[in-house]
Amino acid sequence: MKKVNTMEEFASLAGVSRPTASKYFENPEAVGTRSRQKIEAMLEKVDYRPNMLASMLMRKETKIIGVLIPSLGDPLYASIVRSIEQHAMSFGYSVLIECSYGQPEIEERAIDNLLALKVAGICYAPSGIKAIEGRLQRIQSELPFVFFDACFEGVKYSVQNDNCQSIELITDYMIQSERKPAFFPMPDVNSNANERMLVYKQSMIKHGLEPNVLPVDTEICWDFERWGKEQALKMIRMKRINEGGVICANDRIAFGVLSALFSEGLLSKNSKYQSIPITGHDNQPLSEFTCPPLTTVAQDVEGIGKMCVEKILSLAGTKSFQLPDEILLKAKLVLRESA
Structure with missing residues (x-):
C-alpha cells in the first residue's frame, strides 16, 4: 500500500x-x-x-483546551483533569496537559507551549509561583483563561470548591460530635491555605470555642504527605494533638498525620490515641483506603471539570452557557472510621 x-x-x-x-x-x-x-x-x-494538529494550527485557533496544573501526582488534580478531558471530548475538543512541578521556569515554558499551539483556552490550577502571576493576569485578556481549585487577586474567571461551606461542614460535624478540633494548616501554595484556616476559625468562634491552629512550620512545597508527617511528629511531641481531634486542611496532609500517629505507636488498638478523630478535605481517591479510612469532605470534581470546559467554550464563543464569572461548588461530608 x-x-x-x-x-x-x-x-x-x-x-x-x-x-x-x-x-x-x-x-x-x-x-x-x-x-x-x-x-x-x-x-x-x-x-x-x-496531521490534524498541523491543520488546526493553520487556522486561528485549535480545538484543544490546555490544562496547566502543579502535578499529575496529586490524585485530586488527576481526577479533575479526567473530568475536564471527558467533557471536552463530548464537545469535540481534545486536552493538552502541562505540569509546572512548582518551578517557575517550567511553568513559563508550559504557558509558552500552550500559546504557541493556539489552544482554545486554558484551565489553570495555581501552583503558588508568585513570579508568574502578573503574566497570567495579562493572558486573561488574550484568550479564555479559567482558574480552578484556587485563584489569586485579579482573576476574572474561576471554578472552585466553596471552602466556606466545606470547612464549616466538617468543623460543625466535629463540634456536634462533642469534640474541640484543632486545625492542621497546609503549606501556603495557593488561596486554599488561608481560606480554609480562616473559615475554621470563624466556625469555632461561632460555636463559642477558641480556635486552635497548630503551630506548624511554614514552607512552600507540594510534598504534602512528607511535610504533614514531619509536622505532625513535632505536634505529637509537643502534645498538641489530643482527643479533641484534628481537621487537616486537605487529605494529603491527613495522610501524613495518620502516618505520624502510626509511627509513634499511637494508632494501636490498646492506645488512647485510637479515639483521636482525624479528618481531611477533598476526598482523594486513596482516602477510602487509609488506615483507618479517612473522614473528609468530597469536592465536586466532576462539576469542576464540567464547569471549566463550559466556561472556556462560552468565553471562546463556540457555545452559549449562562455561567457566572466566579463559580463555587458545594462539597459533601463523607463519614469514615477516622472520625
Whole structure:
C-alpha cells in the first residue's frame, strides 16, 4: 500500500481540493456525497493519516483546551483533569496537559507551549509561583483563561470548591460530635491555605470555642504527605494533638498525620490515641483506603471539570452557557472510621 505523507498529495490522488479533504477529516458529514465517496475510496488504496494538529494550527485557533496544573501526582488534580478531558471530548475538543512541578521556569515554558499551539483556552490550577502571576493576569485578556481549585487577586474567571461551606461542614460535624478540633494548616501554595484556616476559625468562634491552629512550620512545597508527617511528629511531641481531634486542611496532609500517629505507636488498638478523630478535605481517591479510612469532605470534581470546559467554550464563543464569572461548588461530608 502506497504511503502518502501530506494532505495535498492525498487530495490530488483522491481528485478533491485540499480544503475539502481537510473538512472531511474533521467531519465526514460536512462534505458532499460524491467527494466523500472519492476520499473514502482513496483511503482504501493508500496509507495516509492526516496531521490534524498541523491543520488546526493553520487556522486561528485549535480545538484543544490546555490544562496547566502543579502535578499529575496529586490524585485530586488527576481526577479533575479526567473530568475536564471527558467533557471536552463530548464537545469535540481534545486536552493538552502541562505540569509546572512548582518551578517557575517550567511553568513559563508550559504557558509558552500552550500559546504557541493556539489552544482554545486554558484551565489553570495555581501552583503558588508568585513570579508568574502578573503574566497570567495579562493572558486573561488574550484568550479564555479559567482558574480552578484556587485563584489569586485579579482573576476574572474561576471554578472552585466553596471552602466556606466545606470547612464549616466538617468543623460543625466535629463540634456536634462533642469534640474541640484543632486545625492542621497546609503549606501556603495557593488561596486554599488561608481560606480554609480562616473559615475554621470563624466556625469555632461561632460555636463559642477558641480556635486552635497548630503551630506548624511554614514552607512552600507540594510534598504534602512528607511535610504533614514531619509536622505532625513535632505536634505529637509537643502534645498538641489530643482527643479533641484534628481537621487537616486537605487529605494529603491527613495522610501524613495518620502516618505520624502510626509511627509513634499511637494508632494501636490498646492506645488512647485510637479515639483521636482525624479528618481531611477533598476526598482523594486513596482516602477510602487509609488506615483507618479517612473522614473528609468530597469536592465536586466532576462539576469542576464540567464547569471549566463550559466556561472556556462560552468565553471562546463556540457555545452559549449562562455561567457566572466566579463559580463555587458545594462539597459533601463523607463519614469514615477516622472520625
